[in-house]
Amino acid sequence: MSNPTAAMLVIGDEILTGRTRDANMHYLAGELTGRGIRLCEARVVRDDHAAIVAAIRELSGAVDHLFTSGGIGPTHDDITADAVADAFGAAIDVREDARQILVEHYARTGLELNDARLRMARIPEGAALIDNPVSAAPGFTLRNVHVLAGVPAIFQAMVSSVLPTLTGGDPLLSQMIDVNRGEGEIAGPLKALAAQFPELEFGSYPYQRHGAHGTQLVVRGTDAGRLASAMVALSDLVKAP
Template sequence: MSEPTNSQSKTVTAAILLIGDEILSGRTQDKNMAWMAGRLSEIGVQLREVRVVPDIEAEIVAAVNALRAKFDYIFTTGGIGPTHDDITADSMAAAFGVGIDYHPEAMAILTRHYETSGIEFNTARKRMARIPDGASLIDNPVSKAPGFRLENVYVMAGVPTIMQAMFEEIAPTLHGGAKMQSRTIGAGLPEGKVADALGELQSRYPDVSMGSYPYFRQGEVGTNLVIRSTDSDALNRAFDELMQAVTELGAVAIETT
């Protein structure tokens, strides 16, 4: 896809591809998606899809090719370490139809790191310097093994602290669009009682996303009504109308954060 432009009116979209058998098995609980979703929102990039795939090249290739054609940015996590099942780099090369080899700059970074650490830079660790042809490196200030970028696909580590550090390295280069805004009403009534009013309001504000989320606190049954839009005027009008509708249903309603 074409490089996103820095326009406040443009909608810039992204997908996250989580790679790893350990996530699908439940052995590792992913913490990257929620963190990245928050940072992307701050930048003005709307996260539209998240997929989890195993350490199988064909699965990774199919997913990344589908997503990179659909969204402005793709961010992948996992599978760029030193072990045999770290196949993300090879899979990305296959997805883009390019070769892969030891990257001179990556090799230099890792050589200095292991010399300084007094740790053997063995064959397994050298795997982390294998980068698809034409990719640019993503700096890793934590453990030094770099990620990389191919077109609109950003490949990062799966360890949350390392992924977050990598993301902050690329964040200044990401071009956001209109930022999503949200307002929430906490209403002291069951979800089913407000459903009709919410549906009717949604039909009149198709560009405002509306959702209802029931809660149960200290014996109280209630519903959080969340509305979201990049259009602040439409958001505020919809909010005022929703507040009025909830009040007319006899509920105590307050704006919450």
């Protein structure tokens, strides 16, 4: 596959203690797939400086784009920006362009731009700001790392700001077919079919619906013609007694 690759790093104790169920990974996965960018790995780490730095270094070196989620707010547990700066040895301080965005936002809302809120203008040297149309405080891109907020509505808005700027690949197409048999019934022929279409990926996902077992077969790939041929063959396969 020559499609661009991506990884995601979710940062936050609230996910790993079970307080919050992460929603951003699933959202980003769908958005990237639609643009032909292949999400290769996702990780969740704690609000721990060393853990975040290590994950950023490793993942950003392994893929074309790393997206992070969480840890860029005004409180003491928001340590992502400093960790990203450290990961690349970049200086970090309150930056004038980011500060100006906050000044205007808080002037408009009548709230005080205090020291805590000013932390949200700490941006690593060399980073480009990512627009936040929801609550103003910007994300940023440093090298191939896109640093986004954790609140889902803001995360999604920032994804919409970033994605159009990235080079996509051939969209990853998928087609599926539901079969009212257990996956053990069709595993053998499915494996043989998958071998005939090495450029496609065949997934098999069991489900239970109204008490009956069934299997959803999913075929994924970037070549629409081959995908169509595979679906014809798959239909024949599951029709067989």
